[in-house]
Amino acid sequence: MAKKCPFLPKNEMLEDNYKQRGLRNKLVKILRNKGIKDDRVLNAVAKVPRHVFFDNALLEHAYQDKAFPIGEGQTISQPYTVAFQTEKLEIKPGDKVLEIGTGSGYQACILLELGAKVYTIEYNKKLFETAKSFLPKLGYKPYFFYGDGSKGIPAKAPFDKIIVTAGAPVVPDALINQLADGGILVIPVGNREKQVMLKIRKKNGQLVKEEFDYFSFVPLLGEQGWNK
Ligand code: SAH
Numbered sequence: 058m059a060k061k062c063p064f065l066p067k068n069e070m071l072e073d074n075y076k077q078r079g080l081r082n083k084l085v086k087i088l089r090n091k092g093i094k095d096d097r098v099l100n101a102v103a104k105v106p107r108h109v110f111f112d113n114a115l116l117e118h119a120y121q122d123k124a125f126p127i128g129e130g131q132t133i134s135q136p137y138t139v140a141f142q143t144e145k146l147e148i149k150p151g152d153k154v155l156e157i158g159t160g161s162g163y164q165a166c167i168l169l170e171l172g173a174k175v176y177t178i179e180y181n182k183k184l185f186e187t188a189k190s191f192l193p194k195l196g197y198k199p200y201f202f203y204g205d206g207s208k209g210i211p212a213k214a215p216f217d218k219i220i221v222t223a224g225a226p227v228v229p230d231a232l233i234n235q236l237a238d239g240g241i242l243v244i245p246v247g248n249r250e251k252q253v254m255l256k257i258r259k260k261n262g263q264l265v266k267e268e269f270d271y272f273s274f275v276p277l278l279g280e281q282g283w284n285k
Contacts, residue, residue: 157206
């Protein structure tokens with residue numbers, strides 16, 4: 058049975074007071090201690106309210122450094138993971154960024170805070186619709202797309218940066234093709250349980266690959282994802 062998105066019923070409760078801001082500052086300290094260095098990324102985490110994606114009953118979880126279910130078997134990524142991927146993207150204001158896996162929309166908000174122009178695509182219709190109606194209420198306006206992001210969004214390519222927020226079995230060719238020269242793709246690749254974080258930079262048509270830590274994402278579905 059489909060589970061209701063927990064952040065839906067509380068859409069109207071967008072209060073963001075000193076208490077939430079205090080909890081976010083604590084979270085920023087945690088992320089700094091775990092190795093996130095980019096102040097612009099940390100400032101974005103300090104700005105974006107994460108508790109508004111949680112049901113009232115679960116508020117205490119909002120500023121812990123943990124992933125959390127958002128319904129439909131999906132999760133809002135762990136803040137450390139969001140910060141890690143964002144840091145690796147080296148976002149500059151005005152960058153055109155493709156995010157694969159909108160989910161709750163939290164990661165998209167972080168990218169927008171950094172001044173990126175964000176194109177975000179989600180494969181689950183319900184999550185797509187929820188994020189599309191919810192994010193603008195918070196003042197965040199990415200371009201929303203519904204469909205299989207493992208194929209990218211050819212009509213909107215090229216992108217300066219591409220971030221995949223679901224675990225992929227391989228690096229989809231389509232994403233390499235849609236990356237601008239000088240662009241960066243950050244993608245977790247591995248099996249269904251755990252994936253290594255890859256940063257791939259396109260330089261004069263050549264790919265320069267770096268490997269980082271292991272993470273555990275929900276699977277990337279679709280044509281170049283898990284259920285071919
Ligand atoms: N970025 C999200 C976390 C995403 S969880 C956040 O900030 O909350 C991964 C998301 O990827 C899920 O919502 C899942 O439905 C979506 N997904 C899985 N395969 C996909 C595909 N092929 N295209 C687009 N979205 C996909």
